[in-house]
Amino acid sequence: MSHSFILKLSCPDGPGIVHAVTGVLLAHQGNILSSAQHGDADTQRFFMRIAFESPSSQDALREAFAPLAAQRGMDWELVDATRKARVLILVSKFGHCLNDILFRVATQHLPIEVVAIASNHRDFYQLAASHNIAFHHFPLLNATPEQKAAQERKLIELIDEQQVDLVVLARYMQILSPALCEKLAGRAINIHHSFLPSFKGARPYHQAFERGVKLIGATAHYVTGDLDEGPIIEQEVSRIDHAYGPEQLAAVGRDTECLALARAIQWHAEHRVLLNGKRTVVFR
Template identity: 75%
Template sequence: MNSRFILKLSCPDQAGIVHAVTGVLAEQGGNILSSAQHGDADHQRFFMRIEFECAPATEAAALQAAFEPLAQRLQMEWTLVSSRAKTRVLLLVSKLGHCLNDLLFRVQTGHLPIEIPAIASNHRDFYQLAASHNIPFHHFPLLNSTEAQKQAQERKIRELVEEQQIDLVVLARYMQILSPEMCQFLAGRAINIHHSFLPSFKGAKPYHQAHARGVKLIGATAHYVTSDLDEGPIIEQEVARIDHSLAPESLVAIGRDTECVTLARAIQWHAEHRVLMNGRRTVVFK
């Protein structure tokens, strides 16, 4: 079986980037399976994702060494990984389990190509659900809202991330605001699902806010976590049509399905290395 890799990169835009990149891959015996690129005219920046295969014995380290001179010359931000390596995901959850349950089912049925080595929560509600999937459950309670306890609880999460070699942290309706230090630690590798079509209706009870405004569409937004609450780069959004006859509780029920679909897509695209950062925005090669 041939070795398969994914190369994703961004750099200042200029002529000849595709030719130069594919030339290096050809020199290493690479056979391109898929390629996508995007030029951002506003910021004069180029984005690219290539999936390719090489001879079975090819190592990622050798390819990285061969690609490094070009990357330096073109001032690239880039990663090269094996396409068969699964992303290791830590799920954080509080007392609403619809996203957690959906993700576990997708992984169990092979529809989401990730590994979940741990689930952590500030409540004990879902330890049995975790056990039914043979996933260790970590209870990190927050008995009060003191700064000292918050720091101690986040320290435990950081230790778990490092111990389990976590690639991505997912806030699957984890109803806690992460500290700026925690956001920095997880920069680019933490995804949150917000139960609103951001930037509308930030913060608490967005469905109730939407009902009060009489909107005809509600939605969900999956975005990277930053220290600016609900303002991280958006990966995916989905909407559902509603009308005046629905109470806020009905909006919540409809919205939960939308949240599950939106979060699963965002995680899959991140795990397949389809998402590239572009300042406050993202480029997603679907």
């Protein structure tokens, strides 16, 4: 009986990496289903993602691969390809991205399991209930430092309790603390409603209107302690013209936000995204 796995890795570039990796898989009767690789001339690092089948167990494969990984200085991960990522969605008062994600999951177009939804408002508890997903209301009435710290402790408890693999900030209009950003490094995705690095921070559609841009965009990126500067996973754009006001820009932008975020979630869940410093390598 074969099991399905995904191996993704990065390491200093050099000759013989593909041969060595596939040799380990061959020794365990690995049948490669798809393979993608990239050598970054700037960082001199090599990136690879392999989907394969093998009769060996995950533990046996990890044990077999570990010596090669140590020899080559690899950052690597071997995962069960059939396991769905457990996702926590954070949202505030704009629900279009949340609704889009839930619809894609319900129609089996997004390979994740949404285990909980948390918000600093109660607006979407009925939407969560309609999908049989637990809704957690963690209010921020005054947003004092003490209250924000207490609210984040509740978030961390929820993340740990539900064994969350990925946190999605679906227009969650709160800044996470540096400590929480560090805890969630590489497993928290935010959607920012502009084509970063342009128009960071608050009211990006108003910033775009004031600059008279002809394209507006949305950017899905990993969350870091630097606001709106995390490694970019996906971007989407829409063409507009001089007749669009800020409200019309926001209306058009909602579609771009949904598309960019859904793709980023899917690619992360399918283990197609590898970090490359402040950038990403995405094997689509």
